Amino acid sequence: MSDGRCGKAGAECQDFAERCPLFSANWPGELRRKEPLAPLTTLRVGGPAAVLARPGSIAELETLLALLEKYGCPRRVLGRGSNLLVADRGYGGVVILLDRRLGRISRLEGDGAKWLLRVEAGCSLAALLGWAQERGLGGLEFLVGIPGSVGGAAVMNAGAWGEALGARVQALELVGPGGRRTVAAAELRFSYRRLEGVDPGEVIAAVILALAPRPIAEIRARMRQLLQKRRASQPRGVLSAGSFFKNPPGDYAGRLIEAAGLKGLRVGGAMVAREHANFLINDGGATAADLVALMEQVRERVAAHGGVRLEPEVHLLGFA
Ligand SMILES: Cc1cc2nc3c(=O)[nH]c(=O)nc-3n(C[C@H](O)[C@H](O)[C@H](O)COP(=O)(O)OP(=O)(O)OC[C@H]3O[C@@H](n4cnc5c(N)ncnc54)[C@H](O)[C@@H]3O)c2cc1C
Numbered sequence: 001m002s003d004g005r006c007g008k009a010g011a012e013c014q015d016f017a018e019r020c021p022l023f024s025a026n027w028p029g030e031l032r033r034k035e036p037l038a039p040l041t042t043l044r045v046g047g048p049a050a051v052l053a054r055p056g057s058i059a060e061l062e063t064l065l066a067l068l069e070k071y072g073c074p075r076r077v078l079g080r081g082s083n084l085l086v087a088d089r090g091y092g093g094v095v096i097l098l099d100r101r102l103g104r105i106s107r108l109e110g111d112g113a114k115w116l117l118r119v120e121a122g123c124s125l126a127a128l129l130g131w132a133q134e135r136g137l138g139g140l141e142f143l144v145g146i147p148g149s150v151g152g153a154a155v156m157n158a159g160a161w162g163e164a165l166g167a168r169v170q171a172l173e174l175v176g177p178g179g180r181r182t183v184a185a186a187e188l189r190f191s192y193r194r195l196e197g198v199d200p201g202e203v204i205a206a207v208i209l210a211l212a213p214r215p216i217a218e219i220r221a222r223m224r225q226l227l228q229k230r231r232a233s234q235p236r237g238v239l240s241a242g243s244f245f246k247n248p249p250g251d252y253a254g255r256l257i258e259a260a261g262l263k264g265l266r267v268g269g270a271m272v273a274r275e276h277a278n279f280l281i282n283d284g285g286a287t288a289a290d291l292v293a294l295m296e297q298v299r300e301r302v303a304a305h306g307g308v309r310l311e312p313e314v315h316l317l318g319f320a
Contacts, residue, residue, distance in 0.1 A: 005072035013074070013092035017050040022094065025067050030054040037086045037095065037317075040078060042147060044239050045288045046086025046318065049095035056101045058120070058205045062175050065203065068094055069177035076317055077203050079149030080124060083156055083241050087318030088288045095317075096203065098122035098151055105131050108208070116170060117209045121151025125158075129223065138214030139168055141222040145230040146242070151204040156313075157190045161226060166190025173206040174198060180205070193246055193313050235275040239282035244295065245310040253310050254278035257298055260305035267294040292319075 008016045017033045035052035038044045055061040068075050074093030078084070102122035109116050115137055119128055125143050128150055132140055142163040146153065157166045171184050176199060188197035198204065234242075245253035257263070257277035265272045269286030272294070273279035280294055295312060303309045 004070050007072045008092070009074045010092035011089070013050040014048070014090065020051055021071055022051060022053070022067060022073070027053075027060070027064055027067060029056055029060040029064060035095075037078070037081070037090060040097065041081030041084050041086055041241075042239060043081075043085060043241050043282050043286075043291065045088070045282055045286055045291060047088050047090025049091045049093070051094045052097055053094050054097045054099065054101065058102065058173070058175060058180070061096070061098075061102070061203060061205055062180060064096065065175055065177050065201075069201075077151070079122070079152030080147055082147045083152060083314055085241065085288055085291055085314050085316050087316070089318060091318040098149060098203075100124070100127070102205075103127065103149075107135075113212060115211050115213070117211060118173075118206055119150045119209060120206045121149060121154075121204045123150045124148070125150065125153055132211060133216060133219045133223070136213055136216045136219070137211040138219045138222075139211045140165075140209075141219055141226060144223040144226050150207050154204050154207050155195055155198075156193050157195055158193075160230070164190065164192075166195065168209045168211065169207060170210050171208040172198065172204055173208070174202040175205045176202040182208075233276060235273045235279055235281065238273065238279070239286075240273070240279045241314045243278045244280040244312060244314050245278055245298075246313045248308050248310065251308070252278070256302050256306050256308055256310070260298075260302050262298055262301060265294065265297065267291075267297065270294040272298065 006021055032052045034048045036048050037046050053064055055064055077096045079098055099122045102120045104120045106118050108118050125146050125148055129140055142161050146158050148158055153165050157164045169185050171182050173182050247253050254277045262272050263274050263277050268290035269284050270290035271281055271283040273281050299310050
């Protein structure tokens with residue numbers, strides 16, 4: 001540690017959490033040791049983060065990233081945990097939680113036909129949709145029912161019904177160990193559940209979106225219609241991360257899983273949902289190991305049945 005680096009990671013970091021140098025660095029945000037991550041994800045499985053850090057502003061995020069760089073500390077960002085599977089042993093590093101404390105929305109400029117909004121990454125999609133609807137700003141209705149944060153939705157290029165968030169993004173405000181930068185949409189590449197143009201060490205701190213004025217009644221009606229469609233096709237009241245696998249080109253993961261006869265397939269407490277085969281659910285008491293074993297079985301059996309190897313859409317945290 002003579003050069004200021006801590007260098008602990010994985011199990012070593014979990015053990016070291018009591019002496020983590022971050023706690024004596026006078027960082028003004030909230031810090032917790034050995035914080036359970038399961039309640040912070042929609043699948044509700046997985047172990048603790050050695051350290052959970054909750055910045056209350058972009059300035060705090062910036063100083064945090066500089067400190068983590070100085071200590072050589074592994075880290076991952078967590079939004080609403082709605083696309084994340086956390087390992088049973090947890091994550092041996094710092095999880096940076098971006099929640100409503102970093103969730104401000106502001107109107108930047110507009111010319112009557114187009115309005116630019118700046119939305120901090122920790123804002124939930126639900127809060128953003130409510131804000132936009134109240135002010136008669138349309139263009140995001142397709143996101144209704146997706147339980148993520150704005151930052152997570154940008155990373156995932158979240159979307160539904162043939163539309164995706166990337167098409168509304170004008171720029172991203174990024175924070176890395178070296179400071180802040182703003183990247184215009186022209187330098188980013190959004191594709192199916194993927195964003196390129198952000199360095200691996202950078203965190204999305206805010207998203208600049210372009211929305212168009214639309215009658216409030218129209219926005220509400222569209223959102224109601226899309227929510228009904230969603231409810232008719234997806235399981236309700238279950239613990240999931242939404243669609244578990246990406247759709248392969250020209251087909252649907254759910255169709256392939258169903259065709260392989262895997263609806264209702266179970267490993268421990270993890271199960272392929274009967275209502276929608278691309279939902280792998282925690283049916284009560286599932287572990288991350290159950291979900292991973294189920295994921296592998298589904299991949300193998302779909303490949304054996306239809307020759308297609310499914311790729312997970314869900315991100316993994318804390319696995320080797
Ligand atoms: C019931 C249900 C329905 C769903 N339906 C849909 C759907 O229709 N369409 C769809 O696209 N998705 C859907 N999802 C998946 C999920 O909600 C989206 O992918 C969502 O955008 C993820 O946001 P999050 O904040 O939860 O991200 P998280 O799960 O917290 O994180 C996802 C990944 O992004 C990284 N990340 C998060 N925030 C940042 C940031 N600010 N900077 C850098 N990296 C970051 C994380 O490290 C992780 O790798 C659904 C999920 C559920 C549970």
